[in-house]
Amino acid sequence: MAGHHRLTLRGGEAGAGRRLADLVAALAGTGGLDARRSYWLRLAVDEITTNIGQHGYRGQGGLVEIEGAVEPDRVWVRITDEAPPFDPHSHDPGPRLADGVAHDGEGGLGLYLALNGLDRLDHTYVDGRNVNTLVMERHVGEVQDTDGGTHGGDDRAGGGG
Amino acid sequence: MAGHHRLTLRGGEAGAGRRLADLVAALAGTGGLDARRSYWLRLAVDEITTNIGQHGYRGQGGLVEIEGAVEPDRVWVRITDEAPPFDPHSHDPGPRLADGVAHDGEGGLGLYLALNGLDRLDHTYVDGRNVNTLVMERHVGEVQDTDGGTHGGDDRAGGGG
Amino acid sequence: MSFTTKVHTDDGVVTIRLTGELDSRSAPSLNEIIVEATESTVRRLVLLAEDLTYMSSAGLRCLVFAHQKLGRGVDIVLVGATPEVAETIRLTGFDRSLVMQGATER
Amino acid sequence: MSFTTKVHTDDGVVTIRLTGELDSRSAPSLNEIIVEATESTVRRLVLLAEDLTYMSSAGLRCLVFAHQKLGRGVDIVLVGATPEVAETIRLTGFDRSLVMQGATER
Ligand SMILES: Nc1ncnc2c1ncn2[C@@H]1O[C@H](COP(=O)(O)OP(=O)(O)O)[C@@H](O)[C@H]1O
Numbered sequence: 133m134a135g136h137h138r139l140t141l142r143g144g145e146a147g148a149g150r151r152l153a154d155l156v157a158a159l160a161g162t163g164g165l166d167a168r169r170s171y172w173l174r175l176a177v178d179e180i181t182t183n184i185g186q187h188g189y190r191g192q193g194g195l196v197e198i199e200g201a202v203e204p205d206r207v208w209v210r211i212t213d214e215a216p217p218f219d220p221h222s223h224d225p226g227p228r229l230a231d232g233v234a235h236d237g238e239g240g241l242g243l244y245l246a247l248n249g250l251d252r253l254d255h256t257y258v259d260g261r262n263v264n265t266l267v268m269e270r271h272v273g274e275v276q277d278t279d280g281g282t283h284g285g286d287d288r289a290g291g292g293g
Numbered sequence: 294m295a296g297h298h299r300l301t302l303r304g305g306e307a308g309a310g311r312r313l314a315d316l317v318a319a320l321a322g323t324g325g326l327d328a329r330r331s332y333w334l335r336l337a338v339d340e341i342t343t344n345i346g347q348h349g350y351r352g353q354g355g356l357v358e359i360e361g362a363v364e365p366d367r368v369w370v371r372i373t374d375e376a377p378p379f380d381p382h383s384h385d386p387g388p389r390l391a392d393g394v395a396h397d398g399e400g401g402l403g404l405y406l407a408l409n410g411l412d413r414l415d416h417t418y419v420d421g422r423n424v425n426t427l428v429m430e431r432h433v434g435e436v437q438d439t440d441g442g443t444h445g446g447d448d449r450a451g452g453g454g
Numbered sequence: 455m456s457f458t459t460k461v462h463t464d465d466g467v468v469t470i471r472l473t474g475e476l477d478s479r480s481a482p483s484l485n486e487i488i489v490e491a492t493e494s495t496v497r498r499l500v501l502l503a504e505d506l507t508y509m510s511s512a513g514l515r516c517l518v519f520a521h522q523k524l525g526r527g528v529d530i531v532l533v534g535a536t537p538e539v540a541e542t543i544r545l546t547g548f549d550r551s552l553v554m555q556g557a558t559e560r
Numbered sequence: 561m562s563f564t565t566k567v568h569t570d571d572g573v574v575t576i577r578l579t580g581e582l583d584s585r586s587a588p589s590l591n592e593i594i595v596e597a598t599e600s601t602v603r604r605l606v607l608l609a610e611d612l613t614y615m616s617s618a619g620l621r622c623l624v625f626a627h628q629k630l631g632r633g634v635d636i637v638l639v640g641a642t643p644e645v646a647e648t649i650r651l652t653g654f655d656r657s658l659v660m661q662g663a664t665e666r
C-alpha cells in the first residue's frame with residue numbers, strides 16, 4: 133500500500149513526539165494534505181498517544197503501535213494499545229466548554245481538539261486492544277496533487293515503510 | 294555664647310530632618326567635632342526628635358524646640374517638648390540585644406543608638422516640658438582646632454544664631 | 455535630606471544602590487522598593503507566539519495555568535499566533551480569557 | 561521537538577518569546593518559567609551603600625524588614641558601608657543577619 137508507515141512505541145518514551153510528527157508529516161506529504169489538515173492530524177495523533185501513555189497506562193509504559201497509510205480517498209493513522217478499554221467518544225467536554233469553564237484547569241481538552249480536527253475517529257476494542265483509527269479525507273485538489281507524486285513530499289519522513 | 298543655634302519645630306514638619314542636620318553640622322563645625330562624633334550627635338538629635346513626634350505627640354504634632362551651643366569643653370543640644378513625660382533612660386533595649394532579638398521587627402533601637410553615641414544625655418521634666426540635653430565633649434585636639442577658627446567650618450549651617 | 459535608590463534585578467539577585475540619607479522620612483520609600491523588588495508585581499504577561507509552530511492541549515493547559523497563577527487583574531496577551539494555534543485557542547473558548555494580537559514588527 | 565523560551569521582564573510586564581513546539585513534553589518547562597517569572601524568586605539582596613551618608617534607626621528597621629520579608633534562605637549583602645553605618649549595624653547586632661562587604665570597584 134502506498135505510503136504505509138509503522139512505528140512502535142513504549143509509553144513515556146522520550147522523543148516519541150518527534151517521531152510521531154515525522155510519521156504524520158510523511159503521510160500528509162504523500163497524501164497531499166494541506167498544512168492545516170496535516171497540523172490537525174498530527175495534533176490528534178499526539179493527543180491520543182499522549183493520553184494512552186498518561187491515562188491508559190498511567191505513566192507506567194506499555195505498548196503503543198502506530199501505523200498509517202495513504203489511500204485514494206483518505207489518509208489514516210491507526211493507534212493500537214493494550215491499556216484498559218477507552219473509547220475517546222465517551223468523553224464529551226462540550227457542556228463544560230459551553231459553560232465557559234474550559235479553562236478551569238481540569239484539562240480535558242485534548243480529545244475535544246483531536247475529535248474536532250479529524251474527519252473521523254473510529255474506536256474498537258478487540259483481542260484486549262484499543263484500536264483507534266484516525267481519518268483525514270483527501271480532497272479533490274489534494275488527490276490530484278499527490279498523483280503528480282512530488283508535491284508535499286517530506287524527506288523528514290520517519291517510521292518504517 | 295559662641296555658636297548658639299535655635300530652631301523651633303512642630304512635630305511631623307517636612308524637612309525638619311534637613312534643618313536639624315544643618316544645625317548639628319554648624320555646631321559641630323564651630324565646636325570642631327570630628328566627623329564621627331558629629332555624625333552620632335546628629336543621629337541622637339534625629340532619633341530623639343523623631344520619637345517626640347511619633348511617640349510623645351503620637352503623630353499629631355506639637356511644639357519641639359531645639360537649641361544648641363558650643364562651650365569650651367563641650368557641644369550641647371537641648372530638645373524641649375510639651376508631650377507627656379518620658380525619660381529616654383527608662384528605655385533599655387540591652388536585654389533584647391543580648392538575646393539577639395534586636396531584629397525582631399519591633400524597633401526600639403533609636404534610643405539605644407542615641408545613648409550609645411552621646412557622651413551624655415540628661416533628661417528633666419519641668420513646667421510641663423521634657424528637656425533633653427545631649428552632650429558631646431570637645432577633645433583637646435578639637436578644642437585647639439576650633440580655636441584656629443577655620444577647621445571643620447560647615448557653610449551649610451542653618452538655624453538661627 | 456535626599457535619598458534615592460536604583461534597583462537592578464538579574465536572575466534572582468536584586469541590587470539596590472542607596473544614595474543619600476536614610477531616616478524616618480525616607481525609610482518608607484525604601485520599604486516600598488524592597489516590597490516591589492521582592493514580591494510578584496506582574497501587571498501583564500505577553501507571549502510572543504510568531505515562532506510557536508505547534509501547541510497541543512498540554513500547551514493550552516500552560517495558558518490556563520498562567521491565567522490562574524496571575525489572577526483576573528493581569529492581562530495575558532498572545533501576539534502573532536499562527537492560524538492553527540489561534541484556532542486551538544478559539545475552539546476551547548480560551549480566547550475569552552486572553553487578548554489576541556496580530557504579529558509584531560520585528 | 562525543540563521548544564525554547566526567552567523571558568524579558570520590564571516594569572511588571574513579563575514577555576516570553578515562545579519558539580518551537582509546545583506539547584506534553586515541553587509544557588512543564590513553560591509552566592516552570594511562568595512560575596519563575598511571576599513569583600518572587602529573590603535569591604540575594606545586594607545593597608550598595610558606598611553613597612549612603614546617613615542611616616538612622618528607621619533605616620535599620622528597613623534592613624530588619626527586608627530580612628523578614630526575604631526569609632532565612634536569602635542573603636542580604638551590604639557593600640561598602642561607611643564606618644558610621646557599619647557601626648550602627650554592629651551596635652545593634654544586625655551584622656549577624658547580613659553579610660558586610662568592603663566597597664566595590666566602580
Ligand atoms: N487512553 C485513555 N484511557 C483512559 N482514559 C482516558 C484515555 N484518554 C483519555 N481518557 C480520559 O478522558 C479524559 C479527557 O482526556 P483529554 O481530553 O485528553 O484531557 P486530559 O488528558 O488533559 O485530561 C482524561 O482526563 C481521561 O480521564
Ligand SMILES: Nc1ncnc2c1ncn2[C@@H]1O[C@H](COP(=O)(O)OP(=O)(O)O)[C@@H](O)[C@H]1O
Nearest residue numbers: 344345348349379384399400401402403404405
Ligand atoms: N518621646 C517619647 N515619648 C513617649 N515614649 C517614647 C518617647 N521616645 C521613645 N519612647 C518609647 O521608647 C520606645 C523606644 O524608642 P526607640 O528606641 O526610638 O525605638 P522606636 O521608636 O523605633 O520604637 C518607643 O517605642 C516608645 O515606646
